[in-house]
Amino acid sequence: MLAPAHRRFLFNLVVTTSAALVGCGSPAAPSPAATPAITSLVIRTYPDTLVVTEPMMVHAFAVYSNGSMEPVTAAWASSDPSVLTVEPSLTGMTAFLTPVSLGTALVTARAGGRSAQLVFTVVSVGH
DSSP states (O other), X not given: OOOHHHHHHHHHHHHHHHHHHHTOSSOOOOOOOOOOOEXXXXXXXXXSOSEESSOEEEEEEEEETTSOEEEOOOEEEESOXXXXXXXXXXXXXXXXXXXXXXXXXXXXXXXXXXXXXXXXXXXXOOO
């Protein structure tokens, strides 16, 4: 059996060591970098033309506050579906334009509170 003085010493040692260990652990992880904000949208065409003669694909890209540019899911619309229809892909990052009749139509992509627009001219309709 330990003398009372030894018991107090061991008790204080255990309590002090336990308290020290509770404060240990891995340091706090650094906070993640703030997500850059979308500053603008860009619509890219493939092929690179604004004249439509057959179905074609367009792509939406977000330009971020840190200068990077990445594909983005967008809501797509045509100002005149009787001239040019817009069919978004499953991801919404691309859309397929199909000419319906001769004329012009404004295609709009919206994402992150921003929008981009391009005017397309349909000069022939495939048969």
